[in-house]
């Protein structure tokens with residue numbers, strides 16, 4: 001598949017690397033072209049599916065630069081988190097208790113099919129769940145069932161077992177996925193670092 005990965009940080013490059021390893025044709029998007037990056041708009045135009053791996057504070061700007069016309073009708077996997085470090089660590093997490101970046105992106109780009117996924121864990125875990133022993137979970141949300149099904153397929157190709165991919169419903173569930181990160185940053189201490197995840201036990 002042709003995939004555009006918007007973001008040149010550790011998340012964008014790690015996800016792009018994994019997708020290439022799996023045989024996908026990937027372009028990485030950035031504000032300016034660089035070593036292994038093209039402008040956001042070129043990466044988005046290239047992708048049949050697009051990942052948003054940009055800084056949460058700038059994701060809407062980055063996606064506007066990518067261009068609504070280049071996102072229209074496409075699955076847009078949103079991995080971003082809103083983290084405000086202005087008062088030092090730990091960051092203030094989230095945009096609001098009754099909104100989320102995922103929803104803001106869906107509202108700003110109504111023709112895109114936004115699926116929130118993978119934002120609840122460290123990058124190394126996103127693309128290789130086997131780095132953590134035992135069962136643990138990844139969450140998806142979004143308004144478009146077919147878009148979520150395509151993201152679930154991609155997650156399975158990353159190594160996520162089907163029964164560990166939990167569909168939380170429509171994009172308003174992104175509030176929970178994003179606000180959970182406030183807990184994640186505190187769990188990092190007792191967990192002994194960022195390579196951990198959670199598992200829903202029934």
Ligand SMILES: NC(=O)c1ccc[n+]([C@@H]2O[C@H](COP(=O)([O-])OP(=O)(O)OC[C@H]3O[C@@H](n4cnc5c(N)ncnc54)[C@H](OP(=O)(O)O)[C@@H]3O)[C@@H](O)[C@H]2O)c1
Pocket residue numbers: 006007008009010011012029030031032052053054055056057058061062079080081082083118119120121122123124
């Ligand atoms: N690090 C993790 O393990 C982790 C885990 C879960 C979720 N996330 C989320 O994933 C996203 C990516 O994280 P990251 O650590 O890889 O990178 P990051 O440093 O948060 O973001 C880097 C990307 O954001 C773009 N960007 C920054 N300011 C911008 C602006 N003013 N306008 C347009 N684009 C701008 C950069 O563009 P240029 O390429 O032009 O510099 C770059 O591509 C974030 O939302 C983060 O919260 C991270």
